[in-house]
Amino acid sequence: MVTQEEIDSYINAIPPSPVTLKKVLACLREGELSKASQEAAEDPALKLYLQNIVNKPIYGFKNAIKDIGQIFGVLGLAQAEQIVYNYMISLLSPKKWELFTLNEKKFSDIQDSLGIHWKKILIHKGIEDKTIYSSISLLPASIIVCEALFKSNKENANLLKANKQIDYNTILQRLSGMSLFDLCSEIAKAWEMPEVISRVVLASSGKVEESDANIIELSKWMHLLFFYQLSQVVCIEAGLNDFIEFNIEYVQDIYDDFQDLIMDDN
Amino acid sequence: MRAVVKERIGVFHPQGFLDGTTAPALLTLEDIHATEALNIDMLLISLKKVVFFNKNGLHVFIQLLESLHKKSGIVVGLCDYDDKQFATIMKLYAHNLNFSLFRTYKIATLFSATMKEPKNKKSLLVWHEEPSQRSALAIELFDRGHTPIVCQSKGEFTEKKNQTELYEAIIYNTHIGLLGSKIATRVTGNAIIYTVGGFLDAEISSNFDFTYHANSLNVGFTLFIFDTYKVVSMNIHAVNFFSKLASSGAEYGANICIVGMTFEKTPVTFKNELEDAGLIFFENMDDILKDKELIKELGGSGGTSNTNKRALNKVLVNELPRFINATVNTMEMMTNTKAEKQDVKVQELKIDDTQGKLASSIGFYGNIDGLVILVFPLSIAKKSCELLLGEETEEIEDILDTLAEFVNIIAGRVKSLLAEQNVSVDITLPRTYENVDDLLSTVEGRKGVQVNLSFENEGFTFFLTR
Numbered sequence: 001m002v003t004q005e006e007i008d009s010y011i012n013a014i015p016p017s018p019v020t021l022k023k024v025l026a027c028l029r030e031g032e033l034s035k036a037s038q039e040a041a042e043d044p045a046l047k048l049y050l051q052n053i054v055n056k057p058i059y060g061f062k063n064a065i066k067d068i069g070q071i072f073g074v075l076g077l078a079q080a081e082q083i084v085y086n087y088m089i090s091l092l093s094p095k096k097w098e099l100f101t102l103n104e105k106k107f108s109d110i111q112d113s114l115g116i117h118w119k120k121i122l123i124h125k126g127i128e129d130k131t132i133y134s135s136i137s138l139l140p141a142s143i144i145v146c147e148a149l150f151k152s153n154k155e156n157a158n159l160l161k162a163n164k165q166i167d168y169n170t171i172l173q174r175l176s177g178m179s180l181f182d183l184c185s186e187i188a189k190a191w192e193m194p195e196v197i198s199r200v201v202l203a204s205s206g207k208v209e210e211s212d213a214n215i216i217e218l219s220k221w222m223h224l225l226f227f228y229q230l231s232q233v234v235c236i237e238a239g240l241n242d243f244i245e246f247n248i249e250y251v252q253d254i255y256d257d258f259q260d261l262i263m264d265d266n
Numbered sequence: 267m268r269a270v271v272k273e274r275i276g277v278f279h280p281q282g283f284l285d286g287t288t289a290p291a292l293l294t295l296e297d298i299h300a301t302e303a304l305n306i307d308m309l310l311i312s313l314k315k316v317v318f319f320n321k322n323g324l325h326v327f328i329q330l331l332e333s334l335h336k337k338s339g340i341v342v343g344l345c346d347y348d349d350k351q352f353a354t355i356m357k358l359y360a361h362n363l364n365f366s367l368f369r370t371y372k373i374a375t376l377f378s379a380t381m382k383e384p385k386n387k388k389s390l391l392v393w394h395e396e397p398s399q400r401s402a403l404a405i406e407l408f409d410r411g412h413t414p415i416v417c418q419s420k421g422e423f424t425e426k427k428n429q430t431e432l433y434e435a436i437i438y439n440t441h442i443g444l445l446g447s448k449i450a451t452r453v454t455g456n457a458i459i460y461t462v463g464g465f466l467d468a469e470i471s472s473n474f475d476f477t478y479h480a481n482s483l484n485v486g487f488t489l490f491i492f493d494t495y496k497v498v499s500m501n502i503h504a505v506n507f508f509s510k511l512a513s514s515g516a517e518y519g520a521n522i523c524i525v526g527m528t529f530e531k532t533p534v535t536f537k538n539e540l541e542d543a544g545l546i547f548f549e550n551m552d553d554i555l556k557d558k559e560l561i562k563e564l565g566g567s568g569g570t571s572n573t574n575k576r577a578l579n580k581v582l583v584n585e586l587p588r589f590i591n592a593t594v595n596t597m598e599m600m601t602n603t604k605a606e607k608q609d610v611k612v613q614e615l616k617i618d619d620t621q622g623k624l625a626s627s628i629g630f631y632g633n634i635d636g637l638v639i640l641v642f643p644l645s646i647a648k649k650s651c652e653l654l655l656g657e658e659t660e661e662i663e664d665i666l667d668t669l670a671e672f673v674n675i676i677a678g679r680v681k682s683l684l685a686e687q688n689v690s691v692d693i694t695l696p697r698t699y700e701n702v703d704d705l706l707s708t709v710e711g712r713k714g715v716q717v718n719l720s721f722e723n724e725g726f727t728f729f730l731t732r
Contacts, residue, residue: 155682156595159596159675159679160653160654160675162269162270162271162675162678163270163271163272163654163671163674163675163678165270165312166654171653174652174653174656175653227281227282227283227317230281230282231282231283231284231288232288233288233291236288236291236292237291241281241292242267242281245281245315246281246282246315246317248314248315248317251317255317263283
């Protein structure tokens with residue numbers, strides 16, 4: 001099925017993060033919104049991405065915003081950084097999805113939905129750390145990695161799944177000792193993302209030991225949020241509902257809060 | 267969504283949040299039909315990974331399940347829920363609970379129409395608030411060869427349930443809805459036991475799974491026991507049914523026994539007629555199952571050679587590459603190692619050293635029919651199982667169970683490869699052998715194609731016969 005060579009070659013093929021994005025992120029981390037918007041405006045693809053994203057109904061802005069400076073302004077530093085990271089991750093997504101029934105728009109909608117809900121969770125928990133805001137951006141990379149590794153093994157995986165309740169992440173882990181989330185960490189490393197992002201996402205698999213109580217807490221919210229998202233029609237139809245295993249026990253103690261905050265609001 | 271199908275029980279495993287909007291996307295009529303086509307006795311929806319559900323969401327599932335039951339008589343229900351979820355379901359469906367509720371998947375398997383008995387079975391502790399359900403649970407379990415211990419009060423149950431080591435399973439928060447009309451079938455060692463009851467008439471032919479029986483003969487079962495303790499009487503149609511079954515099994519050397527039948531309300535001439543047809547009558551089940559010599563004589567030791575010596579035919583040989591490819595690809599997938607073909611011979615199955623080896627087999631029937639046998643050295647068997655089990659194991663029972671799944675995967679792959687060539691086949695339940703000598707006796711005299719393969723210098727045998 002998926003061999004170690006395929007995994008190694010996937011890791012080696014992760015492209016370096018584009019120079020413009022590095023500059024934009026550096027400016028955002030420094031709190032220099034106008035400089036960041038100037039840098040972002042230099043990259044037409046990023047500019048178009050930002051313009052398309054913020055004018056989606058999910059962001060709730062009444063008027064269309066086209067100017068990058070304005071876009072960063074209304075988003076604020078933390079969310080701007082998160083969206084730039086979303087853009088980075090989207091660069092890894094395939095032109096044509098084969099394993100999952102997705103396309104560029106649907107994948108982007110998943111990223112946005114996760115980002116908006118994550119923001120709500122962090123506000124609820126009183127967390128303002130920009131890096132934590134951005135950590136949600138790495139999570140959908142697990143979908144991209146899964147697509148890349150299993151698209152040519154779809155038939156084998158389906159055969160296995162028809163006989164045993166087993167998800168892609170578990171198959172990969174049993175075959176190689178590496179999970180989809182480990183591979184997300186490799187992406188984070190290659191793109192010089194702050195370490196805490198990898199740790200939150202790794203712990204959000206619900207299968208990795210983490211010693212930091214704050215990260216554990218956040219990872220529980222992230223795990224439950226991911227499954228909330230994977231239970232939405234767009235994800236179910238894409239075949240994502242069971243691509244990783246939901247660890248109910250892991251999120252038991254935060255479930256009621258989650259229900260009050262996210263579900264009752266929708 | 268795809269169901270996981272094992273031992274004729276299909277289970278859907280939705281995850282996360284379930285409401286009226288998401289449920290129709292999670293489970294569709296097409297999903298149900300695709301699973302039904304896999305020849306199942308029971309279809310369940312597991313709530314193990316469902317953190318939230320509401321009435322609208324659940325109702326979508328229940329409607330689909332109930333329509334399936336109405337159409338085909340397949341037992342339907344929910345499983346793998348916690349106490350809180352059970353209480354909610356009972357509240358939502360208090361007056362309209364036609365489907366079954368099984369607290370765990372394992373409990374559901376105990377109620378399946380077709381099941382394999384565990385080797386060291388213990389009794390089952392049963393509790394339900396309603397006396398009628400308590401009785402229904404006990405009767406159904408008893409019919410399937412289990413030993414239920416029914417608690418008569420909540421206090422008694424609370425006291426007994428702590429002694430978990432005494433019971434195979436503790437059955438509570440479980441509700442029997444509308445069950446199927448299929449004759450309960452269980453596999454005990456190498457004997458197949460059918461449980462029938464009431465008045466046996468022409469209906470017995472509709473409720474009996476002839477395909478399953480024929481496949482059991484094909485894969486080497488030769489001892490079939492009808493548990494008739496609960497039969498009140500039978501008419502001539504039932505006599506004809508048994509006679510026909512006995513004559514069709516004769517070419518396989520099969521023995522059909524009837525246990526516990528009384529002839530108070532049935533003419534004794536029927537008994538004579540059935541004995542003439544070759545059926546053997548016993549008063550008690552233990553008269554057979556506890557008599558090792560008799561079991562061996564009747565073919566229930568697994569070592570009886572049968573008279574099925576049908577030759578390989580051209581059609582089957584033409585499809586051989588597909589069978590081998592499916593096996594090799596699956597082995598490579600499961601072990602993540604490369605296979606090397608050593609030799610291919612048309613011969614009777616020949617295994618030089620049977621010690622330390624395990625085997626599994628699966629039959630297929632339809633446009634073509636035959637039997638695939640795989641013989642594994644223990645080390646390869648263990649490695650093949652790691653992907654499915656997720657860990658190394660030394661437990662032979664676990665390895666054999668996983669080998670059954672493994673051979674099922676291969677058969678599934680063959681089935682889809684053949685379907686591409688417009689060759690339609692169905693597959694039987696897999697069978698496993700801890701003792702390869704038993705397997706050799708079962709297929710003695712049958713020629714087939716034997717392919718010896720090597721995985722990391724360990725030998726592995728594939729054998730295809732009819």
